[in-house]
Amino acid sequence: MSFDAAYQSKTFNSVGTRPLRPDGVDKVTGRARYGADFNMPGQLVARVLRSPHAHARIRGIDTSKAEAVKGVKAIVTAADLPDLTNGNADLFAILDNCMARDKAMYDGHAVAAVAAIDEKAAKQALKLIEVDYEVLPHVVDVDAAMQTDAPVLNETVFTTGIEPAPTSPSNVTNRAEFGHGDVDAGFAKADVIVERSYKTEQTHQGYIEPHACVANCNTDGTADLWVCTQGHFVYRQNCADLLGLEVSKLRVTSSEIGGGFGGKTHVWAEPVALALSRKAGRPVKLIMSREEVFRASGPTSATSIDVKIGARKDGRITAASATLRYSSGPYPGMWAELGAMTSFACYDLDNVQTVGFEVLVNRPKVAAYRAPSAPMAAFAVESAVDELAHTLGIDAVDLRVKNAAKEGTKSSYGPVYGPIGIGPTLQAAKSHPHMSAPLGKNQGRGMACGFWFNFGGQTCTDLNINADGTVTLAVGTVDVGGSRASLSLIAAEELGIAYDDVKAVVADTATLGYNDMTDGSRGTFSSSMATISAARNAIKVMCKRAALTWDIPLEDVYWEDGHAHAAGTKHGNRAPLSVKELAAEAGNTGGPIAGHSELVADGAGVSFATHICDIEVDPETGSSRVVRYTVIQDAGKAVHPSYVEGQYQGGAAQGIGWALNEEYVYGADGRLQNPGFLDYRIPVCSDLPMIDTQILEIPNPNHPYGVRGVGETSIVPPLAAIANAVSNAVGVRMSHIPISPPRILAALDGNG
Amino acid sequence: MRYERPQTLEDAAALLAAADAPAFVLAGGTDLLVRMQNDNFEADLIVDIKSIAGMGDIVQSDAGFVIGAAVPCAALSEDAALVAAWPGVVEAANLIGSTQIQGRCTVAGNLCNASPAADSVPALVAADARVRIAGPNGTREAAVIDIPTGPGKTSLAKGEIIEAVLLPKRAAQAGDAYLRFIPRTEMDIAVVGVSVNLTLDAGGTVTSARVALGAVGPTVMLVDAAAEAIIGTSLDDAALDALAAACSAASTPIDDKRGTVAFRTKVAGVLARRAAQTAYTRAGGK
Numbered sequence A: 001m002s003f004d005a006a007y008q009s010k011t012f013n014s015v016g017t018r019p020l021r022p023d024g025v026d027k028v029t030g031r032a033r034y035g036a037d038f039n040m041p042g043q044l045v046a047r048v049l050r051s052p053h054a055h056a057r058i059r060g061i062d063t064s065k066a067e068a069v070k071g072v073k074a075i076v077t078a079a080d081l082p083d084l085t086n087g088n089a090d091l092f093a094i095l096d097n098c099m100a101r102d103k104a105m106y107d108g109h110a111v112a113a114v115a116a117i118d119e120k121a122a123k124q125a126l127k128l129i130e131v132d133y134e135v136l137p138h139v140v141d142v143d144a145a146m147q148t149d150a151p152v153l154n155e156t157v158f159t160t161g162i163e164p165a166p167t168s169p170s171n172v173t174n175r176a177e178f179g180h181g182d183v184d185a186g187f188a189k190a191d192v193i194v195e196r197s198y199k200t201e202q203t204h205q206g207y208i209e210p211h212a213c214v215a216n217c218n219t220d221g222t223a224d225l226w227v228c229t230q231g232h233f234v235y236r237q238n239c240a241d242l243l244g245l246e247v248s249k250l251r252v253t254s255s256e257i258g259g260g261f262g263g264k265t266h267v268w269a270e271p272v273a274l275a276l277s278r279k280a281g282r283p284v285k286l287i288m289s290r291e292e293v294f295r296a297s298g299p300t301s302a303t304s305i306d307v308k309i310g311a312r313k314d315g316r317i318t319a320a321s322a323t324l325r326y327s328s329g330p331y332p333g334m335w336a337e338l339g340a341m342t343s344f345a346c347y348d349l350d351n352v353q354t355v356g357f358e359v360l361v362n363r364p365k366v367a368a369y370r371a372p373s374a375p376m377a378a379f380a381v382e383s384a385v386d387e388l389a390h391t392l393g394i395d396a397v398d399l400r401v402k403n404a405a406k407e408g409t410k411s412s413y414g415p416v417y418g419p420i421g422i423g424p425t426l427q428a429a430k431s432h433p434h435m436s437a438p439l440g441k442n443q444g445r446g447m448a449c450g451f452w453f454n455f456g457g458q459t460c461t462d463l464n465i466n467a468d469g470t471v472t473l474a475v476g477t478v479d480v481g482g483s484r485a486s487l488s489l490i491a492a493e494e495l496g497i498a499y500d501d502v503k504a505v506v507a508d509t510a511t512l513g514y515n516d517m518t519d520g521s522r523g524t525f526s527s528s529m530a531t532i533s534a535a536r537n538a539i540k541v542m543c544k545r546a547a548l549t550w551d552i553p554l555e556d557v558y559w560e561d562g563h564a565h566a567a568g569t570k571h572g573n574r575a576p577l578s579v580k581e582l583a584a585e586a587g588n589t590g591g592p593i594a595g596h597s598e599l600v601a602d603g604a605g606v607s608f609a610t611h612i613c614d615i616e617v618d619p620e621t622g623s624s625r626v627v628r629y630t631v632i633q634d635a636g637k638a639v640h641p642s643y644v645e646g647q648y649q650g651g652a653a654q655g656i657g658w659a660l661n662e663e664y665v666y667g668a669d670g671r672l673q674n675p676g677f678l679d680y681r682i683p684v685c686s687d688l689p690m691i692d693t694q695i696l697e698i699p700n701p702n703h704p705y706g707v708r709g710v711g712e713t714s715i716v717p718p719l720a721a722i723a724n725a726v727s728n729a730v731g732v733r734m735s736h737i738p739i740s741p742p743r744i745l746a747a748l749d750g751n752g
Numbered sequence B: 001m002r003y004e005r006p007q008t009l010e011d012a013a014a015l016l017a018a019a020d021a022p023a024f025v026l027a028g029g030t031d032l033l034v035r036m037q038n039d040n041f042e043a044d045l046i047v048d049i050k051s052i053a054g055m056g057d058i059v060q061s062d063a064g065f066v067i068g069a070a071v072p073c074a075a076l077s078e079d080a081a082l083v084a085a086w087p088g089v090v091e092a093a094n095l096i097g098s099t100q101i102q103g104r105c106t107v108a109g110n111l112c113n114a115s116p117a118a119d120s121v122p123a124l125v126a127a128d129a130r131v132r133i134a135g136p137n138g139t140r141e142a143a144v145i146d147i148p149t150g151p152g153k154t155s156l157a158k159g160e161i162i163e164a165v166l167l168p169k170r171a172a173q174a175g176d177a178y179l180r181f182i183p184r185t186e187m188d189i190a191v192v193g194v195s196v197n198l199t200l201d202a203g204g205t206v207t208s209a210r211v212a213l214g215a216v217g218p219t220v221m222l223v224d225a226a227a228e229a230i231i232g233t234s235l236d237d238a239a240l241d242a243l244a245a246a247c248s249a250a251s252t253p254i255d256d257k258r259g260t261v262a263f264r265t266k267v268a269g270v271l272a273r274r275a276a277q278t279a280y281t282r283a284g285g286k
């Protein structure tokens, strides 16, 4: 029988409580094992040689002197990673990014790697590898890369999505368009039109744990990889494909993860570590330094966005359009497309059109970053909506309420919405005390909305009932934010047992069926669905065991409050059997008790949030300080409210950093100037106020408990909320993120 | 690489003088240990000076204060007499890094690291501080401003170690203040730093002043024109305007990842004005 995921209202015992997470003590006492905390006997140290050039042809690599260094066991270049991608362009991009082939495409691009018995030998060998580069002209700015005279990164790229197809190559890989209605007709009906261009700079997820792995290739074709990742099944597939290994022979174990936020959905150095191990015949440990993480993992796009919105005097929007240009690094991406899909998703619009252009630049390959592409689009659109409110003289919340999408609205990217939370979050903002609190001198308030799709995907879960009646839950989605606690609560809820009697573990790729990675806010959404299903399967088994024990027909057994009950008057005086009792007798009633589930978690509910922010600006120095911040977001159902609040606060904190100070700074030579936390400024604790949160619960109709993904949406509104707050504080529209002190001061002095 | 922890200055200087490959003094290590992580860092010898007698002491005498080279910055704020006499120097030292960093880092290390953005150095220069230097050929003294010669470079000769930082005796009715601009609240590096040190007469007129700027040139600079702009005034608006203008004019910053020329030039003036007002109040001016 297939699993029925439809929402059913019920009262909860475990779900909605706030117990401590099972991984917490290990993490705060230093016992938890992260990527770099695993070791194997005889393991070698790997180091990667990286291009100092933004764009250069590799004419040759001479490793002979490096190979002669005592202690060096293997050196690999692209020659050791032959192209097995068979015309799969996405896979080829991953391969080329892991190890440059014909050309180095950015400062930091790997060109060779060494495995040696110690760090010293590895470092010495790196210095002796001779790379013959022919330096080529480069381009790092997204707008500059679209100019006709820009250096073309890849001569085989002809923009797709344009009719007729272009006849010459360019850095624009694709054009994507979304929308409906007739925007020209809509703008003609408008009383007021606001139109402005915006820019955002490239940022990094800034996870505290750098990429790290231990790889071991055996002579029999089997291999092991211990790695910090958001998706060990996906890493297994990628590594196996790139190295020509059999997927089933590569076993990948995910370590604890010190942050990923999308940056660990992608292989970077893991195939290189495996190639080194294969060549050296020994285990290899590879840890990227912070500098390498900045230069050669996957930051977000830099963007350039034009927005136009028209409205009648009463505030009803008649048309909206946006052109979005997103950099994707040296390989094609679909980042602008996501931006184009999400930009107007909060609104109910008759006429809307968005166009996204994917642009190649000599910067690292872009990877997902928490609700990828949505924050920049929201920054541009929500800034324009704020400006429209000012122009019309309508309150910023009221204007949004008037135009908000609701159940039945045809979204700007196509689908028709079910029950959604944008309206309720706006109403909550309107009545929130923050909205009416007085502002101090030099302070400004801003608010903004945000949307994210969320994702479901392939999921597989095992629930084993141990002999003592406790439960081990094996899941395949890496726990990036407390999902082991949430999933334990769900198992406890279904089985009617205590949270402490459930232990959730993340199983490796050899012990559980395939799972998509933890992205798209799917960890708790999809694995909870599979956990509910697995628990219900285990309950079926337990009912059978009870029927056997009592020697009564199965139809006469039902499950309630964590016990098997005998139904009807004829079995009336049988005491119910608890999970513990059934487990204790399992050996005599048919063996171990378990529930299994495999499913595709369709129906992830879309997610909306509204943020409010107060900022104080020093008008003489451009220094700014966030003095109050409130997040209101629909969770569908908050399984573990503290960790939902943590997600809201974390996304807001990252968004605040992005909005105010974080940016990749490139020199004229195309080299990254700030690959470290001193000059790549993520917020420190004292930079942030307590971030207040308000959880709304508008059930997702496609999940038994109504759960929606909550992890990503919280980073979507902050860029715009901050920009609106600063703009309102200084009286000048801030259209370039980060809104750093020099930019604020320049705007105040009229040089913005 | 060799690590040595000598007990006397003579031994320390001799070890450094005898080294024939790069050798480094280790004080708090908050710069040095970070640099050692770099792939291109090379050293054969590290000489830890924290075990040398007297290096961890702050001594007050008729001539002023002697701050041993191994005194962590956190200890400065615990010396009430020092805080009363040189609040600007202490506040500068206590802006370095964070609480944890201040538990290790030293003012002498901040000076010898020779970063143009070092926080304590403008305050020391404005205070007219000197250093006592021990070397293979004995001991000498130098003005703080003469130690850094460019980013990462000092005038110290091979084998020379700063033994102590010397702050002069304080006149009555004197005060100093240091302000820096950073985009965050802590754990950051100065984009502009300004220190003002001044003395007042009984009527509240500035009789002497020293103004120093950090992070707006290759080394910390003493701006005479800025001092002259306030000497003889009671820090009225015109004097403050002249001070700000002199500081902006003296700034020769660069555009880089930390700030623009326009930004640094303007903020140098803004901070000078604010620091001067604080120093004036601390000196008893009204």
Ligand SMILES: Cc1cc2nc3c(=O)[nH]c(=O)nc-3n(C[C@H](O)[C@H](O)[C@H](O)COP(=O)(O)OP(=O)(O)OC[C@H]3O[C@@H](n4cnc5c(N)ncnc54)[C@H](O)[C@@H]3O)c2cc1C
Pocket (backbone or CB within 6 Å): B024, B025, B026, B027, B028, B029, B030, B031, B032, B033, B034, B049, B069, B095, B096, B097, B098, B101, B104, B105, B106, B107, B108, B109, B110, B111, B112, B113, B117, B118, B119, B120, B156, B160, B161, B162, B163, B187, B188, B189, B190
């Ligand atoms: C997280 C962090 C934040 C920081 N924030 C700031 C900041 O806000 N402002 C700031 O100015 N700095 C900052 N720094 C830099 C550093 O903390 C300071 O420069 C500190 O004062 C250095 O002192 P130290 O004793 O740790 O020096 P060390 O690292 O021990 O030495 C620094 C250099 O000086 C030499 N040296 C040290 N003592 C002597 C001596 N007595 N004689 C001769 N040479 C000597 C060493 O050989 C070395 O080259 C920060 C550093 C970190 C890691």
